[in-house]
Amino acid sequence: MRKKILFGNWKMNKTNEEALAFAKVTPSIVKLAKEHDVILGIAPSYLALETLKKGTEGIVIAAQNVHYLDHGAYTGEVSIPMLKAIGIDTALIGHSERRTYDNETNEKCHLKIVSLLQNDMVPLYCVGETLEQFNAKKTKEIVETQVIEGLKDLDEEAMKKVIVAYEPVWSIGTGLNASPEIAIDIISFIRKTIEKMYGKDVSEAVHILYGGSVKPNNIHSYLANEEIDGALVGGASLEVESFRALLTAII
Ligand code: PGA
16 A cells, blocks of 8 residues: 655755754654654755754655766765765655756656665656646656656666656646646556556556645645645645645645
């Protein structure tokens, strides 16, 4: 049985001090999540990773990006061994903002996913179509390519650990969420694509989340369906009471 996952993506928000203030209030939220078997995660900025890792217990703390090489002359980058050294074991890969602003291609995502899995870490791989692609009815074509190119040639057991997030680009930060019907249709399609690549045993193990303008008042409509394993939440994960409200809406 797959567990439900509530994952916050803080993007370029919160200083260390603000992250620490958030961390201080989390024990009661973590307790609630544990009682209801929900996995909690937060991806803060690099600078707040260690703060949150040390300041919380029972929350997966994830990086928002990694470099696929261990070290070298790559100014501005952070490597997997650096993250492991502070106890981080999960990283977002291929978020649409990185695809748009930082030239994150499927090929690059694949290199990062391979490196993470080789280091026994969990990639949270984001896929999704732009508004133009959605209007041209190309969603499945785009998402299929992202899944195939990003997740090809992986060890089967390692693949089971991968988390995929379907995030239509047009719904991120816009308040225009994809309807639960669209989310269910595309998430089922992603699972079928993974099944074609790795078989049913693997595809049934992979967690697939929905992301894009998820709020406390709409999260239940997604997670009520057993095809959707959780949510990746930006804006509504920033305030601790909103994060708590997201959780209480799904338990
Ligand atoms: P949003 O962001 O919830 O603010 O739309 C989601 C995301 O980018 O992961």
